[in-house]
Amino acid sequence: MVYFLIWAAVLVLSFILFRKVSGSMSLLTPNLISITFYYSLLASTFIGSLLIVLNIDEHYMIELLSDDYFRYQGFFFICFIMVAMPLTMFLVSKLASFDGQKEFRSYMEAPVYREENGNQMFYLYAFFTMLSMGAIGYTILKIDTIPLLELLKGSDNLAQLRITASHDFQGSTVIRNIFGVALAPILSMITFIYFIQRKQYRWFFLFALTTGGALFLSVYDLSKAPIFFYIIMVLLLLIYLKIIKLTWFRLAVLGGLGVVLLVVMYVFIQGVTDPSSFLSYNRGPIGRILLSQVAPFYLHLDLFTDRLDLLNGRSLPSSLIGLYDMxxxxxxxxxxxxxxxxxxxxxxxxxxxxxxxxxxxxxFGYAGVIIGTIYVGFVIQLVYMIFIRLPKNPLFLALFVFFTVNIPRVVIGGFADFLLNTLWVSVLIILLTPYVLLLLYRMISKHRKNRLDEQPS
Incomplete structure (x- = not known):
């Protein structure tokens, strides 16, 4: 009972803080902060921590713990994170004079800026589309077998094929991940916005190519999560473009369709046919979200407390620790x-x-949890404020949606990616560099034109 009261108090306090820094916690108008709270923290972490501390999880990973002490240690760590992260965000917002409710509402109501000189933009994104399509073709060539095709053929070795396709890729992961996995969905959103604005079939052609590529890369290795996250990106984009407006009924319908799709994927990909697996809180898709996502956190506490020495930075990005020959x-x-x-x-x-x-x-032990939580909260809030305050144009809107979906995924993926995520940095450099150069070119051209107009005839 005591643990439940602590859990409930932390939940209420955390929700209040997250609402202050996000501007909206409504499920009908999702944003980066609210998705981080509902998906990364509440569903994937906090609910499971209560089940574990009450010793009612009956989860196969938690059974591997050497001592029940880690159940309690993990619970209080997570309670700390639930409060310290939004508190850090709140302080950052105060320092930046960021009014979450006002600025998020203004962003949602603002129309998407129509870029000048559509021809230049078309040729630029046509070039990026060719790069992305080339990366997808390269990915196909470097895979011995495509798990999706093997599923259609009736293969019974899908588990190993999935791991092989994901982790034993024979080609360059830089080409696949940057120009394919990351760039294709962003380009699909950008080209869709241009098509909606200009109603030109050439933009629809680019949109069709990039969307097809993004969908293929989401499902080719039979991973379940990528296709759901891409669908969420599309949904967020339509909401931010004010093309659709979520209602509770529509949200329920979408949720139902998502459940059906998830069940179908579990049945055909993993061969799960026991109906009880889909209703159990500690097995199947529900157990995967509530417990299987947070259970490795407890295993880490056990492993790096009594069994192995701390890594002391060896998990940090290789580009950083490589300087120290680590x-x-x-x-x-x-x-x-x-x-x-x-x-x-x-x-x-x-x-x-x-x-x-x-x-x-x-x-880094206890210091890692404390400083890491403060750092992650700072980064997430900073990214959120920057995009809210940037012009709402096709490029920035697509990037905002991309990070709105992918940052919450990294929250439950690893700490090192918040220090230096080469994928994110590469995508930003690739997309922003030509955009900035075009802006400078237009400014210089406009300045020259104004000077010529001012000269006496």
Whole structure:
């Protein structure tokens, strides 16, 4: 009972703080902060922490803990994160004079700016589309077998094929991840906005190509999450463009369709046919969200407290620790190797990704959890404020939607990606550099034209 009261009090306080910094916690107008709260923290972390501390989880990962002490330690760590993260965001907002409610409402009501010189933009995004399509073709060529095709053929070895396609890719992951996985969905959103604004078939052609590519990369390796996140991107874009307006009925319908799609994927991809698996709180899709996502956090606490020494920074981005001649060791992979060595040897296991604080603890212990939470809260709020205050044009809107979906994924993916995410940095450089150069060109051309007009004839 005491733990439930603590949990409830923390939940109320956390929700109030998140509402202040986001401007809206309504499910009908989702944003970066609210999605982080509802998906990354509440559903994927906080609910499971209550079940675990009450010892009613009956989860296969938690059973691997060497001592029940870690149930309580993990619970209080997560309670700290639920309060410290939004409190950091609140302080950042105050320092930046950011009024979440007012500025988010203004952003939602603002129309999308229509860029000048559509021809230049078309040729630019046509070039990016060719790069993205080339990356997708390259990905196909570098895969021995495409799991999606093997599923259609009736293969019974899908688990190993999924791991092979994801982690044993024979080509350049830079080309695949940057120009394919990341760029295709962003381009699909940008080209859709231009098509809606200009009603030109050439923009629809680019939109069709990039959308097809984004959908293929979301499902080719039979991963379940990417297609859902891409659908959420599309939904957010339509909301921010004011093309659709969510109601509770529409949200319920979309949720129902999502559940049906998830069940179909579990049945045909993982061969789950037991109806009880879909209704159980600790197995199947519900257990995957509520417990399987947070359970590795507890395994990290156990592993790096009594069994292994702290990594002391060896999980940080290789581009940083390489300067000190250190080999990168991701804690999520190490945890998988320790707790599930047989699955790793069989090639059917990847990594035990979980809440960012797990990797922070694996590297720096208690200090990692405290400083890491403050740092992540700062980064998320800073990104949110920047995009809210940027002009609402096709490029910035598409990037905002992209980060609105992907930052919450990284919150339950690892701490190192918040320090230096080469994928995000690369995407920003690729898309923003030519855009800024075009803006400078227009400014210089306009300045020259004005000077010529001012000269006496």
């Amino acid at each position: 080999e990168q060791i991701r804690s999520a992979r190490l945890a998988m190797e320790v707790f599930y060595p047989q699955r790793v040897e069989e090639g059917t296991a990847g990594v035990l990704n979980t809440l960012f604080a797990a990797e922070a603890y694996a590297n």
